[in-house]
Structure formats: C-alpha cells, structure tokens
Amino acid sequence: MRYDTIDAHGKVSLRFANRMMHLGYGRSLARTAVIVLIHGLHATTITPEGEVIAEHLIDPNKSYQAKE
Numbered sequence: 001m002r003y004d005t006i007d008a009h010g011k012v013s014l015r016f017a018n019r020m021m022h023l024g025y026g027r028s029l030a031r032t033a034v035i036v037l038i039h040g041l042h043a044t045t046i047t048p049e050g051e052v053i054a055e056h057l058i059d060p061n062k063s064y065q066a067k068e
Contacts, residue, residue: 002014002036002038004035006034009030010025010029011023011024011025012034012045019063021064022063022064023065024064032047034047034048035047035048041060043058054067055068
C-alpha cells in the first residue's frame, strides 16, 4: 500500500522489483491524493474516499504503465 499524490503530469512514481516505474493516470487527475494498492503485478488506485480511479497490470519490462 502506498499513499501518494498524482504529479502535475498525471503520473505516480513507484519502485517495483528494483526498477522505477511510472503509473499513468492523465493530467485531468493531477494533484489528486491517492492510495495505490499493490498485489503481485496488479495495482489498483483509489481515492481516500474509496473511489477506484484506475487499475494497472504491471509489466516489469516497461517503465511506463498505462491504465487498463
């Protein structure tokens, strides 16, 4: 679990398997407080109120992870 804020470019940085990954959300969600729940290769992002913003299936071979 990770508490973070989406940056001005619509991304959250995440270290996964000793690599820096970037989860993409889009600029419309910039500066939104989020909670990223990670289980294996699956990441779910929710707001502190519990609304699901995005789900990512992490590909360890790519540094940028787009929304599903």
